[in-house]
Amino acid sequence: MALSGADGRRGQRPGRIIAVTGLKAEAKIAAGEGVHVIAGGGDGARLRRDIEAAAPEASAIVSFGVAGGLAPGLQRGALFVARKIIAEDGSFFDADPDWSLALRAALGAAMADFAGVDAAVAGIEAKRALHLRTGAHLVDMESHIAADVAGRLGIPFAAVRAVADPAERQLPHAALVAMRPDGGLALGALTRSLARDPRQIPHLVHTARDARAAFKSLLRGRKMLAVGFALPDFVELVLNMPAEDELGGPLPV
Numbered sequence: 001m002a003l004s005g006a007d008g009r010r011g012q013r014p015g016r017i018i019a020v021t022g023l024k025a026e027a028k029i030a031a032g033e034g035v036h037v038i039a040g041g042g043d044g045a046r047l048r049r050d051i052e053a054a055a056p057e058a059s060a061i062v063s064f065g066v067a068g069g070l071a072p073g074l075q076r077g078a079l080f081v082a083r084k085i086i087a088e089d090g091s092f093f094d095a096d097p098d099w100s101l102a103l104r105a106a107l108g109a110a111m112a113d114f115a116g117v118d119a120a121v122a123g124i125e126a127k128r129a130l131h132l133r134t135g136a137h138l139v140d141m142e143s144h145i146a147a148d149v150a151g152r153l154g155i156p157f158a159a160v161r162a163v164a165d166p167a168e169r170q171l172p173h174a175a176l177v178a179m180r181p182d183g184g185l186a187l188g189a190l191t192r193s194l195a196r197d198p199r200q201i202p203h204l205v206h207t208a209r210d211a212r213a214a215f216k217s218l219l220r221g222r223k224m225l226a227v228g229f230a231l232p233d234f235v236e237l238v239l240n241m242p243a244e245d246e247l248g249g250p251l252p253v
Helices: 023-030 044-057 097-107 124-134 143-153 187-196 200-226 234-240
Strands: 016-019 035-039 058-069 081-086 092-094 110-116 138-140 159-165
Touching: 016 023, 016 044, 016 110, 016 143, 023 035, 023 058, 023 200, 035 044, 044 143, 058 081, 058 143, 058 200, 058 234, 081 097, 081 143, 081 200, 092 143, 097 110, 097 159, 097 200, 110 124, 110 143, 138 159, 159 200, 187 200
Parallel strands: 016 035, 016 058, 058 159, 081 110, 110 138
Antiparallel strands: 058 138, 081 092, 081 159
């Protein structure tokens, strides 16, 4: 799916960009002028409904946030731009090539295939198996949903993700239960998990360090992308939008 219309002009469809994330913390980083953010919180069905509700007024959809590493040797915090998203059933969604190349140039990031899953891939062996099956370098729980909605509506899709847990890292149970359905931090569930198995604490410390590196990369990358997430001609679209259609600003965490 390319950005160019039938007459060769780009950016014909005015509207905001939808930034799809998993966590509220990611959404807070993604927010900005002309951007409507949606945090999935691990609830794929609700995320799809929320994207579909907002998408008719959108010019494009970007998946933005952290991801798990699948390919061996990926460094925590490394930024990647998606070439395509591979779903669990083997179907795939191509990212918009022009937009993806613009993102790659703006961020100095590598391009790779992402795997999209409905449940977190936590174990080292599970990550390895998914990498071998799909060839994907990263995995997340939102990109395949965002890409599917964008494809059905015929609007550009792109994805930018930072490696949070490398392929060699096992995610502890406490980290898996720490996300609320609204994308916030489920502190109670995390605390209960640690109380049941305190041996997770060293692993959780490593996970937190990995996540901190990923969020630093996301924040730096978001500043580099500025208005429009590097979508060609989006700045002109924003300037032509009615003020009441421009969304942005920080989200509550």
